[in-house]
Amino acid sequence: MNFRSIKIDKLPTIRRLPAYLNILRDLFVKGEQYVSSSYLAEKMFVEPILVRKDLELTRVAGTPRVGYSIEELITSIEEFLGCSDNLDAVLVGVGQFGASLLGNRGLRNFGLRVLAAFDEDSHKARTLAHRVPFFEIDRLEELLQRLHVTIAILCVPSEDAQKITDILVASGIRGIWNFTSENLAVPEHVVTQKEDLASGLAVLCAKLVRNRPTHH
Amino acid sequence: MNFRSIKIDKLPTIRRLPAYLNILRDLFVKGEQYVSSSYLAEKMFVEPILVRKDLELTRVAGTPRVGYSIEELITSIEEFLGCSDNLDAVLVGVGQFGASLLGNRGLRNFGLRVLAAFDEDSHKARTLAHRVPFFEIDRLEELLQRLHVTIAILCVPSEDAQKITDILVASGIRGIWNFTSENLAVPEHVVTQKEDLASGLAVLCAKLVRNRPTHH
């Protein structure tokens, strides 16, 4: 590693945990008590053994012939991910995409709370529907000092990404969820997670070309 | 594999290729001709050797002491991903999120063209700004027969996801880019790619807890 980046292990598992959580919560509200690895596997289109390995990470023990306690699994996954609470964030860049995150059910279920949104004045209206306080971006630094927020969701135009990042870092932000196409430079005590929609599209393309009916 | 799913190898590489493409195009418009693996690595916060391995996949040969031809790399990656053209799609579900995809630069750069959008009448306005023809969802099947589109971008509420999927499949869609939280059931000749924003958030959380200043 000559370039800094935190090493996360079991990353594929961590990526799947939110999906398990979704299914488990569904089952929970339906009144189910136990679930088997094969049921989860079928829902997720993966192998049962992979589910068992994934759940192993949360330290929950299942019981043979019965499965896993749904309630126990839910709290255990939430705890493991550290996302059950303390997921207070600000949104920076309230374009159509940024604004759409405010209404995202999956993220709210996950515990994400957006306490404030920042942009140029023109986008105030977009936050109103979601009842998120809107501020002009000049006030970002000032307000962050007060809010005690750990995460910033970055949805500004790529050109502004690094400039805003520097402000966020200076204001004590600990994690940046980066929806711009820039690779952000941050100091060691700050982490970033870059999302790239195109990478998903690339995977879809790859699957398409490998699934031509002519192949066999 | 007891449950069907296409096996894609070099998937992590495929996921990174769009990001390389972005950087390469930037360099290209700046008039650069060659780029080294270490330059790309620095931009991407990965190891140079990983870049070389990734680029290997596109069959482009670099020249020692010089690097890779930027132009050659660009066309080669585009070709490999099969995304340079023929990426015609329809959008189904024009909520705020779905609509935001219409304006996404990264996706347009990637060659994605949305030929039509479908939803209940109330969301017509959202497609106007992006000049994408809007239709009521009842006409989905009828219009898909005519349009010769391979990809559908699914942004409807989760409750409707499978129902709409069945219509898409019946209408000859080959790939579904799934932004709902449902795991879709599709026949063998159709592929799906599920995006899950929460999984990125989970990774960010994991990085945060592993990057506490107190750790050492």
Next chain:
DNA sequence: TTTTTATAGATAAAATTTTATCAAATAACT
């Protein structure tokens, strides 16, 4: 009570992905 069956869990193997090492090639320098 005994047997059967379904399911988790331990252990091991396989597959995949990332990283390391070093030789070959090529441009720049002396």
Next chain:
DNA sequence: AGTTATTTGATAAAATTTTATCTATAAAAA
């Protein structure tokens, strides 16, 4: 022209992730 420094590329090693096999356990059935 010869030498040096830089960068790719081939090969190998390490690390990680997924899959397989088999054992133990608990519930249900006989």
